[in-house]
Amino acid sequence: MKKELCKPCAIALENRGKTVKAAGGRCEKITCAECGRRRFGYTYEVTGWPHRRKKEDMLT
Numbered sequence: 605m606k607k608e609l610c611k612p613c614a615i616a617l618e619n620r621g622k623t624v625k626a627a628g629g630r631c632e633k634i635t636c637a638e639c640g641r642r643r644f645g646y647t648y649e650v651t652g653w654p655h656r657r658k659k660e661d662m663l664t
Contacts, residue, residue, distance in 0.1 A: 613638035
């Protein structure tokens with residue numbers, strides 16, 4: 605799904621395991637969908653599943 609996010613919130617979502625990609629456009633004043641602050645940010649494509657991991661990585 606597409607969300608307007610500030611850079612700190614995009615990084616936080618990525619650290620929690622979401623896949624976050626910039627959907628294009630330019631940096632402009634937005635209201636962040638995560639924190640609700642009015643900041644400069646981008647529109648990001650956020651998906652719920654991170655990239656698939658190999659089976660042996662999951663075992664260790």
